[in-house]
Amino acid sequence: MRGSAALLVLATFPAAALAQESITSEQAEFTVTTLAEGLSHPWGITFLPDGAMLVTERSGALRHVTRDGALSEPIPGVPEVDARGQGGLLDVTLHPRFAENRLVYLSFSEKGEGGNSTAVARGTLSADNKKLSGVEVIFSQKPKEDSTMHFGSRIVFDREGRMFVGLGERSEEQFRTQAQDLNSHLGKVVRLNDDGSVPPDNPFVNRDGALPEIWSYGHRNIQAAALHPETGKLWEIEHGPKGGDEVNIPEPGKNYGWPVVSHGVNYDGTPVGTGKKDAPGMEDPIYTWTPVIAPSGMLFYSGKAFPEWEGDLFVGGLSATALVRLEIEGENVLNEERLLTQFGWRIRDIAEGPKGELVVITDHDNGRIVRIAPAG
Numbered sequence: 001m002r003g004s005a006a007l008l009v010l011a012t013f014p015a016a017a018l019a020q021e022s023i024t025s026e027q028a029e030f031t032v033t034t035l036a037e038g039l040s041h042p043w044g045i046t047f048l049p050d051g052a053m054l055v056t057e058r059s060g061a062l063r064h065v066t067r068d069g070a071l072s073e074p075i076p077g078v079p080e081v082d083a084r085g086q087g088g089l090l091d092v093t094l095h096p097r098f099a100e101n102r103l104v105y106l107s108f109s110e111k112g113e114g115g116n117s118t119a120v121a122r123g124t125l126s127a128d129n130k131k132l133s134g135v136e137v138i139f140s141q142k143p144k145e146d147s148t149m150h151f152g153s154r155i156v157f158d159r160e161g162r163m164f165v166g167l168g169e170r171s172e173e174q175f176r177t178q179a180q181d182l183n184s185h186l187g188k189v190v191r192l193n194d195d196g197s198v199p200p201d202n203p204f205v206n207r208d209g210a211l212p213e214i215w216s217y218g219h220r221n222i223q224a225a226a227l228h229p230e231t232g233k234l235w236e237i238e239h240g241p242k243g244g245d246e247v248n249i250p251e252p253g254k255n256y257g258w259p260v261v262s263h264g265v266n267y268d269g270t271p272v273g274t275g276k277k278d279a280p281g282m283e284d285p286i287y288t289w290t291p292v293i294a295p296s297g298m299l300f301y302s303g304k305a306f307p308e309w310e311g312d313l314f315v316g317g318l319s320a321t322a323l324v325r326l327e328i329e330g331e332n333v334l335n336e337e338r339l340l341t342q343f344g345w346r347i348r349d350i351a352e353g354p355k356g357e358l359v360v361i362t363d364h365d366n367g368r369i370v371r372i373a374p375a376g
Contacts, residue, residue: 022375025325026337027308029375035069035359039367044091044107044297045351045359049099052129053351055361055369056106058088064129065369077123077132082109082116085148091349093155095122095194103194104132107153107165115146117185118153118167120196138196141185142211145170150239154225154297159232162199163192164215166222166236169258176259179218182210187258189222189236189250191215203253216250218282220258224298224315237298237315240264241272243290248283249331257282264290287326287333294318296363297349300328303356305374316347316360323347323360323372345370 020033041058048054053065060081061074081089087109095103102125110119123135150168157163169179169187179187182204190213191202204210224237228249237247244264248256261279262272278284289295297316301309313326313333322338340347340360348363358372 023339025339028306030306030372031375032340032343033371033373034368035371036065036071036369037366038071039063039361039369040365041088041348041363042361042367042369043089043348043363044093045349045361045369046092046094047351047353047359048094048129051354053359053369054092054094054104054125056089056092057367058090058363059083060089062089062092062106062132069369072130075125075130075132077135078106079108079110079119079121079135079137082111084109087116087148087151090118090151090153091155093157096157096161102127105155105163107151107155109151110137110140110144112140112144114144116148117141117144117170118151118165120155120163120165120192122194139165139190139192139213141167143184143186145172145175145186147172147175150221152219152222152238154222154236156225156227156234157194158227158234161194163194164225164234165190165192166219166225166238168221168223169219171221176220179220179258180255180260182207182214182217185211185213187219188213188217189215189219189234191252215252216254216256218256218258218260219248219250220246220262223296226298226300226313229300229302229311235298235300235313237295239294240288240290240292242267242269243292245289245292245295246285247287247326247333248285251283255282256285263288264292286331291319293320293322293324295324297347297360299350299352301352301358303352303358305356314350314358316350318346318348318363321345321347323350323358339372 044056064072091107118141120139123132147170149171152168178184198212221239241264260273315324325337327335345362
């Protein structure tokens, strides 16, 4: 029924007729066009080689979206998801050699003994984009806990074809301390080969009492991650509590502090952990937000459509209802600008299109796919 409703919306408001607005920002003039509506809390978006898109809905549907915004029916073959609270079908990305193998990777909340946890599955997308086959779970976060919060879940491939996955610490006070426990995947960045196996040079391989998939630890809830186009380093942005959203560049084996230290406080105003912002042996973020923006989705812009934005970091803001642009020099943030604030959209994820346009998805009952292109 959800797919039929979405198609009806598009039939009533074809892409060419959907509202378009022109906006002048600090450095660029651009138009904002709604390509599609009728999505149920879309969470992840990625472009296919032909300029079409794959989009996940948190309720469990994966959809193919044409360049002009036509939505498919849900693609069969997606794993069963535990769609409660913040859980469901989450990120989607393509194998670096997708043109050869057509492998699609999905993160999702997976039920199991003890509760649920974040998992990653991969499957082969048919040539007509209508079916996933050979779907297998290649990673499952341990342990599973009874929580509907903080699944984290962004997937990023590095230049060698290895895969980073940002994982949440499941939020509840009885779980969050596992972010400091190397025998748990909660509150970690993990690094995997493309089949889910463990790279032999991971920092905790062969260390007693540590899970070999772990790359870095002491994270809260990672919902934004991207590879720096020049250095090839992973950058991630994680939700703080009340204050203290963090931009980090996670290095192998290092500790990023949660929940011992934080730039925020608990939602009831009490101190987090030690009540301090830093501590010996724990890495400081390179940038923080207080009040929070509730970051989700990010990319380093490398397209030709907006040369004035080249190298800038774009971040989706849920509570900020904004697309946040950060000017970067090396590993320092020089300036911040907030775009699209007039629309009230909870921006969940961002992708760069084949012509350098930006495409964002909005996290609402009637979620949108929105294109940002140069004016004129």
